[in-house]
Amino acid sequence: MANQSMLRLTKEIGELQKANDLSLAVGCQDADVRHVKALIVGPPDTPYENGYFEFDMKFGREYPAKAPAVTAITTNGGRTRFNPNIYATGKVCLSILGTWRGERGEEWSSAQGLESILISIQSLMSSNPFENEPGFEKCKTDKDKDLMQHYVRKIRHETLRISVIQRMEDYLDIFPDGTPKLVKAKIDEDEEEDEDEDVKVEPPFEPFKDMIKRKFMWYYDSYLESIEEESKNVTRNQMFKSMPFEHGSNSMEGKFNYPELEARLRRIRTLLDKEAERWVEEGVVATKNDESVAVNLRRQFDQCVSHFQKEGVALDIELEDDNPFHWRVSYFGKPMSNLDGGLFNIQIIFSTQFPDEQPRVKLLTPLFHYKITKDGIPCYFPRRAEDVRSHIEAIIAVLQEEQPPYDPRMQVNKEAAKLFWGSEEDKKAYKKRFRRDVQRSMEG
Known part of the structure; x- marks a missing residue:
């Protein structure tokens, strides 16, 4: 029974991880x-x-006969x-989890x-x-409607502030004002000697860190x-208004401050660009030291050059x-x-932690495109994350795409997307701007 439970859970985790789903992601440590x-x-x-909402899920030995325990982590502490x-x-109130009495x-x-x-939880995140x-069905007055609209507005604000900005600041080790947390940590370390220097602190398990950084780059303009x-x-x-169902600490309190959120967003974006620049510098050192990741990338470079030449693809690397x-x-x-x-000139920068950290890709040639x-920054998915050739092929596929399926999650240029999926006149306007950029690409 326990083995069957483990096999099923492992299979479900693997299937979700292979799916490259834009909305759902899961991760676990091999030991647990x-x-x-x-x-x-x-x-x-x-x-x-x-927004990025994290959940902790614990599956007992009785699974799937018994539902797992699910806890929301993105709650601002x-x-x-x-x-x-x-x-x-x-607490997540859902009838399928046994935390709410349903029909x-x-x-x-x-x-x-x-x-x-996960899909059931996601369905709670409605418009x-x-x-x-x-x-809710009894709330029909204008006052009720105003309250609902306010609730939507404060959730949108806090989604940006907590699930996006605060999370990214934690990843980049900075305070909201941009001060590096490491500076304070160093001061604290100097003031108080560590009595047990041999004790190694394991870094927290953060399976979504790199993925969220890349998605932040995709959705930055939308934010x-x-x-x-x-x-x-x-x-x-x-100030935020309190909802009838909010009580005590189980509420969403605060105030709107979009100018501050914008400043913090722009600072995060600047730091991500600097992070990519640092990867280049760290790569020089790794290459001099003949580290395995440098050897691997050099080998993949040679293989890519050879492959695309044989295939007759018109590109230089x-x-x-x-x-x-x-x-380049x-x-x-x-x-x-x-x-x-x-x-089209494309820049690809790799981390010394590749492939655990995926490359930062940027189209240096301006192109009016719904997925750029x-x-x-192109929104793309490589067939194999560890294979650079797969990355290049996926980027080219985005550029060449003419009849894509409609997916608002991949429309990282909303102005372009609105025209591309708009009226016939809109589509003509899109093609005109797209072709203009294509023609200009040879002028530079």
Whole structure:
């Protein structure tokens, strides 16, 4: 029974990890597969959009006969309730988890599993989360509607502040004002001697850190656009209103301060760019020391050059300053395609922790494209994360894509996406701007 439980859980984890789902992610340590960390990215067109919400899931030996214990981690240290059904304490109220009394047939069954739990939680993150509260259907007055609208606005603010900005500041080891946390740590260390220097502190398990950094780059423009739009609806330092279902510490208290959020967002983006620059410098040292990651990237460079030459793909690959951690790819648009006549320069920078840390990719040639941010960050998925050739092929596939499936989660340039999926006139406007950039690409 225990072995079957472990096999099923391992299979479910593996399937989710291979799926490259834009909204769901899971991770666990080999020594404790029953303890799963999960991440839900807030759905489009909701106040949770592109926020990062983490959950702790503990599966007992009775699984799947018995539901796991699920705890929300993104709660601002137990101070913020993000939903009528997601408490500040971390409690997640769902009938399938046995934490809420639902209708007959909504209780847990062994047919459900890891993915269905996450999808159920994600469904709580709706465009009007107020509706998750019992008695919502009775709220019909203008005052009720105003309260619901305010609830959406404060969730959107706190999604940005806590799930995005605060999380990224933790990853970058900075305080909200930009001061490095390591400076304070060094001062504390100097003031108080460590009595046990031999004790090694294990770093926290953070399976989503690199992924969230990359997604932050994808959605950065969207965050700024949201701030610009929401700033029109509230005033600086306007206090949050309390909802009827919020009580004591199980609430969402605070005030709107979008100017501060914008400053913090821009600072984070600057630090991420500097981080990539540091990777280049660290790569020089790793190459001199003949580290295995440097040898691996050099070998992959040679293999990529050989492969694309044999395949007749019109691109050049070079190493900047002979540094295997800094690649420059020049792709020539395929004749008779939407890229015909274009020349696109792509920068790929690798970390010394590759492939655990994925490369930072930037299109240096401006291109008006729904899957490329305004400053050139492409939204793509390599077939094999450890294989650089897969990255290059996936980037080229994005450039060449002419009839993509509609997926708002990959539309990292909203202006371009609105035109591409708009009216016939909108589509013509998109193609005109796209072709203009293609033509200009040869002029530089």
